Amino acid sequence: MKDNAGRRMGTTRAPAHSANISGSNFGNNIRIQQSFLNIFHRNRRRSMVSPESTASPIIQAQLKEKERTDCRRSLSFHDRDARLENISPVQQDTCEWIFQMPVFQNWYEHTERDNGLLWIKGNPGTGKSTLMKHILKYCQAEADYAIAAYFFNARGAQLEQTPLGMLRSLLFQLLEHEPRLYDQLLPIHRKKQQDYDSDDWEWREPELKSFFLSEIPKCQSRPLLLIIDALDECSELDVQKVAEFLEDLSKNAVNSGITLNVCLSSRHFPSIRFKKYQQLVLEKEKQHDEDIIKYISSNLNKKDEDIEEAIRKKSSGIFMWVVLVIRLLNRAHENGRVEAMKNVLDEMPNELEEMFAMLLDRDNSDKDETILILQCVLFAKRPLTPEEIYFAIIAGTNSHVLGMWDPLKITPDIIQRRIISSSRGLVEICKGEIETSGGGDT
CATH class of the missing domain: 3.40.50.300 (P-loop containing nucleotide triphosphate hydrolases)
Structure with a gap:
């Protein structure tokens, strides 16, 4: 594909360079230069005087670079990526x-x-x-x-x-x-x-x-x-x-x-x-189906061709369905219930929505806690931190034990395991940034 790159690329540009005020020829006059920058940007909205007419070339470069940086940053926002x-x-x-x-x-x-x-x-x-x-x-x-x-x-x-x-x-x-x-x-x-x-x-x-x-x-x-x-x-x-x-x-x-x-x-x-x-x-796409086969083979703990083929047929090309089913089958295998894996698979609904419903209802003695955590996540006006979710669960289901948080007793690992268990694996913890708290996991 790169054979045609030269024809499509058009002209080339040299990399941009910006001056560094701390390395300029003014030596120890950094504070003077910074004062000039502050005064210029404070008064720029009230005056149309250009920096080119009032500053040295080095400061002109600094002013231009700062203005570009401010402009570009004004387009960004929290959790953009x-x-x-x-x-x-x-x-x-x-x-x-x-x-x-x-x-x-x-x-x-x-x-x-x-x-x-x-x-x-x-x-x-x-x-x-x-x-x-x-x-x-x-x-x-x-x-x-x-x-x-x-x-x-x-x-x-x-x-x-x-x-x-x-x-x-x-x-x-x-x-x-x-x-x-x-x-x-x-x-x-x-x-x-x-x-x-x-x-x-x-x-x-x-x-x-x-x-x-x-x-x-x-x-x-x-x-x-x-x-x-x-x-x-x-x-x-x-x-x-x-x-x-x-x-x-x-x-x-x-x-x-x-x-x-x-x-x-x-x-x-x-x-x-x-x-x-x-x-x-x-x-x-046939190749998409082949990707599912590769995923099953790589992630199912017990190698069983019949079970692997049954998963593929029931998946209807839905990768998320495969991920959830394999998680349940591996759990049965880890609990020593190898003979039950086929029954677990037979009981799995084919539709993704029905699968979610089954995960919420099946053998769930803490259903109220599951409903609460999903409500917190779905109805929150912003992404929640793991700590906020954890203590929301405690406040809603066992409020009499609430007290000062001791991070040595309630560790991040405990919080994460509680969230996964209470949500039946439907809530994931991801890296992100919270505007009101300055960042962290969400």
């Missing part, structure tokens, strides 16, 4: 097949007249996000494109599940690839700071959408590749808005003579309308 970072890597020797498929190769090489859109569809739990993360890593390693990715997260904070969050994140990433975008974005950023006379302002979806459609096609020195995962985790209204935006962006790219490739994933519902695209339906 949380969903991507929390997706498990692919099982060894799985998912490689997609890079050999003609539909992927035609999309990557942009040989089809399809607006450069590859749409990966699949039922819930088929492993779309895992595959999308693998595609992202592959494209990054090939290095033929300027790449930006966004993974929607219905379980995350508001920005993680909205078009505004997507636009902010994509532009944040593209500024690193295409510094020329600052030429058009910095005036907008300056005006906002002047108008509000503070940092208490937010980017708006319409202005960022307009910026993308008008400026991105003009400023690309390299082909552009966007990866958008789990579009269905937007609201139903937002889903079609994002689809229309991606189509408009593709049309503008074609009209401007630049290469734009978009890889998008979603469930089959809600309905999304595109005029031109290539598609891949995950559960219908």
Whole structure:
């Protein structure tokens, strides 16, 4: 695929360099220079005097770099990459097949007249996000494109599940690839700071959408590749808005003579309308079924060909179903109930929703605790820390034992095991950042 990279790459750019104020020729005048920076940024909103007319070249470079940094940081937000970072890597020797498929190769090489859109569809739990993360890593390693990715997260904070969050994140990433975008974005950023006379302002979806459609096609020195995962985790209204935006962006790219490739994933519902695209339906691919076979063989503790084949047939291509079933079968094996493994498998519902219902009801003497922990997680306005979940369980089911937390007695390991046990394995602990507490596990 790299054979055509030279033709697509266009012009090359030298790496950007920024001056370091602590290593300048002013020696010990660091405090004087810093005072100048503070005064300039305090008064910049009230005056249109440019730093070029009032500062030395070294300070000009510092001012320019700081302004760019402030502008780019204004687009970022807490847990911008949380969903991507929390997706498990692919099982060894799985998912490689997609890079050999003609539909992927035609999309990557942009040989089809399809607006450069590859749409990966699949039922819930088929492993779309895992595959999308693998595609992202592959494209990054090939290095033929300027790449930006966004993974929607219905379980995350508001920005993680909205078009505004997507636009902010994509532009944040593209500024690193295409510094020329600052030429058009910095005036907008300056005006906002002047108008509000503070940092208490937010980017708006319409202005960022307009910026993308008008400026991105003009400023690309390299082909552009966007990866958008789990579009269905937007609201139903937002889903079609994002689809229309991606189509408009593709049309503008074609009209401007630049290469734009978009890889998008979603469930089959809600309905999304595109005029031109290539598609891949995950559960219908033979290689996806082979990946499930590899996963079963690698993760089932007891090697039994009959059980492995029965799991494959009942899974209907739903990777998450396989993961849950193998967890239950391994638990039976660890408890010495090898003869019961076949019965456990026979009792497993084929549908994922029925599987979740069974996990909540079956042999669950602490059902009230299970319901409570799921309510806490599902109805929380932000992701909760493990400690918050643990003590919410205690407060709701055994409040008379509440007291000062002794970390030596209630250790992180105890907290994690209680959460897994109470949720029947349906609540996972992931790395993330909590705005109200300054960070930690969620």
